[in-house]
Amino acid sequence: MSRTALRRALLAWYRRQRRDLPWRRTRDPYAIWLSETMLQQTRVETVIPYYERFLERFPDVDALADADLDDVLGEWAGLGYYSRARNLHRAARVVSDEHGGALPQTCDALRELPGVGRYTAGAVASIAFDRPAPVVDGNVARVFARLLGIREDVRRSAVARRLWEEAEALVQGASPGDWNQALMELGATLCTPRAPRCGDCPVARHCDAHARGDAEALPVKSRTADPRPMQAVAALVMRRGRALAVRRPAEGLLGGLWDLPGAELARDERPAAGLRRALEERLGLAVDRPRRLGAVEHVFSHRRLELHVFRAEAPAGRVRRRVFDAHRWLAPDALRELPQSAVTRKALSLIADRGAGAAEGA
Numbered sequence: 001m002s003r004t005a006l007r008r009a010l011l012a013w014y015r016r017q018r019r020d021l022p023w024r025r026t027r028d029p030y031a032i033w034l035s036e037t038m039l040q041q042t043r044v045e046t047v048i049p050y051y052e053r054f055l056e057r058f059p060d061v062d063a064l065a066d067a068d069l070d071d072v073l074g075e076w077a078g079l080g081y082y083s084r085a086r087n088l089h090r091a092a093r094v095v096s097d098e099h100g101g102a103l104p105q106t107c108d109a110l111r112e113l114p115g116v117g118r119y120t121a122g123a124v125a126s127i128a129f130d131r132p133a134p135v136v137d138g139n140v141a142r143v144f145a146r147l148l149g150i151r152e153d154v155r156r157s158a159v160a161r162r163l164w165e166e167a168e169a170l171v172q173g174a175s176p177g178d179w180n181q182a183l184m185e186l187g188a189t190l191c192t193p194r195a196p197r198c199g200d201c202p203v204a205r206h207c208d209a210h211a212r213g214d215a216e217a218l219p220v221k222s223r224t225a226d227p228r229p230m231q232a233v234a235a236l237v238m239r240r241g242r243a244l245a246v247r248r249p250a251e252g253l254l255g256g257l258w259d260l261p262g263a264e265l266a267r268d269e270r271p272a273a274g275l276r277r278a279l280e281e282r283l284g285l286a287v288d289r290p291r292r293l294g295a296v297e298h299v300f301s302h303r304r305l306e307l308h309v310f311r312a313e314a315p316a317g318r319v320r321r322r323v324f325d326a327h328r329w330l331a332p333d334a335l336r337e338l339p340q341s342a343v344t345r346k347a348l349s350l351i352a353d354r355g356a357g358a359a360e361g362a
């Protein structure tokens with residue numbers, strides 16, 4: 001395979017065919033960093049409105065650095081993987097305090113920032129600053145496995161090392177940012193996981209998998225386990241017409257987001273008993289008449305959650321926070337205005353559907 005011919009063919013195709021995406025209309029390093037962060041684990045169509053709203057609200061690094069974390073999480077709500085938003089906010093403060101508000105330009109310096117890994121550093125350095133920095137994500141790994149005929153598990157560290165070496169070799173030359181985006185574009189539009197469109201592919205004649213006819217079988221990945229089931233409880237806990245909201249600690253799953261109080265159930269624990277235990281252990285609260293309203297389901301990357309949703313009264317007793325880092329008593333309608341996860345929104349919708357908001361306990 002001639003690297004020069006491969007590069008020429010793919011770059012020419014990219015310049016002709018690339019999708020018009022909002023972050024491709026700017027050279028602002030902050031906007032490019034934001035887009036690359038949002039695009040991790042998330043589809044382009046989902047990201048676009050979030051990206052536009054976020055930039056409108058926080059137009060530059062200093063605006064983001066000055067913002068409250070709650071406001072940042074509020075703009076992120078629904079996009080998932082909230083550690084990305086927390087890290088972005090922390091990194092903006094570092095850039096503002098230590099780099100005068102301008103993102104550093106090299107991969108090494110970018111990787112010093114919270115949440116910036118090898119992929120994001122390579123993407124920002126190449127796209128925003130024209131540095132010949134490689135990127136390998138799931139899309140690029142699939143394209144390389146097929147083009148180069150790599151028929152070993154791409155999750156093995158030796159194979160991952162080889163992918164990065166190939167990426168490093170291929171990014172050398174003019175327009176490293178376009179080259180990296182061309183690879184990602186090929187993986188997103190033609191060299192897709194299923195049914196790759198090899199007939200339309202600008203690099204088909206360089207492609208080992210196409211020549212051998214096994215593109216769809218690549219990349220090789222060892223089977224991963226199905227998401228593990230888990231059961232949890234959450235409750236609309238009422239006192240004199242107000243509902244209790246709790247904030248998760250900053251670190252950990254869904255950190256920094258507001259939630260209904262609850263907890264994961266122990267094995268074989270019954271939901272109502274688990275709810276009483278959780279409220280007692282985590283908040284020092286005893287509740288009257290917990291009433292089960294139903295359940296909602298949510299799939300995280302490795303876990304399938306069934307969340308049993310209750311309504312309960314906590315007429316007295318001081319809230320003692322042992323797990324959560326803040327709490328508020330609010331009108332039930334105001335709960336939806338807090339930064340919250342998709343699963344909490346599902347639980348609140350269930351509560352609204354059952355008409356279990358303010359009336360009973362008011």
Ligand code: SF4
Nearest residue numbers: 191198201204207215
């Ligand atoms: S020829 Fe097919 S398998 Fe090879 S890079 Fe192009 S789309 Fe992917």
